[in-house]
Amino acid sequence: MKRSVSFAAVAAVVVSCLSYAGAGLAYPSEWRSWQHVKSMVIPDKAHGLYGFHHVYVHPKALAAYQKGKGYQEGATLVVPFYEVAEGGGAVSQGALLKVAVMKRDKTATETGGWRYGAFDPAGKALELDAKVGCHTCHEAKKDREFVFSEWAP
Numbered sequence: 001m002k003r004s005v006s007f008a009a010v011a012a013v014v015v016s017c018l019s020y021a022g023a024g025l026a027y028p029s030e031w032r033s034w035q036h037v038k039s040m041v042i043p044d045k046a047h048g049l050y051g052f053h054h055v056y057v058h059p060k061a062l063a064a065y066q067k068g069k070g071y072q073e074g075a076t077l078v079v080p081f082y083e084v085a086e087g088g089g090a091v092s093q094g095a096l097l098k099v100a101v102m103k104r105d106k107t108a109t110e111t112g113g114w115r116y117g118a119f120d121p122a123g124k125a126l127e128l129d130a131k132v133g134c135h136t137c138h139e140a141k142k143d144r145e146f147v148f149s150e151w152a153p
């Protein structure tokens, strides 16, 4: 997580991203069996990206993820967002809130060759404007093919 990301802008962007036309991406329901690479918690409920996040990488995209480049057509990365559950001296994941997806697609020229999607816990697509709601922020990572998180051995 880079602290340079403007959190003030996040809430506005995410709210807007849920109110535009959908991106037409299918829900990759098998993501739970992919490689879990890292987790992050944003405990502030007022934050646009509130939640307990994990990053999952499709096995075929793992080598590129580890290198930080070379994502092939179809490579898919997923972030489920869970409630932040605090109690008994522990912070843990609560109920699933939504699932964010990026899939390599060279026809998605307006969004850096990635198709973005977001889904509710039942796998129903949430409406979004992939360019405004997702890619504008991911664009900061152009040198890593628009992927923020990094492999931590």
Ligand code: HEC
Binding pocket: 001, 002, 005, 006, 009, 010, 013, 014, 017, 038, 039, 040, 053, 055, 077, 078, 079, 100, 101, 102, 116, 117, 118, 128, 130, 133, 134, 135, 137, 138, 146, 147, 148, 149, 150
């Ligand atoms: C304000 C910036 C911002 C916006 C807007 C944003 N993301 Fe991200 N996204 C991030 C950051 C930061 C990470 C890395 C999280 C981590 O390191 O745990 C990330 C991670 C991801 C990942 C895992 C791969 C990676 O880049 O690390 C996916 C998939 C993803 N986001 C999808 C989406 C989708 C879909 C949307 C739009 C609905 C979206 N993101 C909107 C900042 C953003």
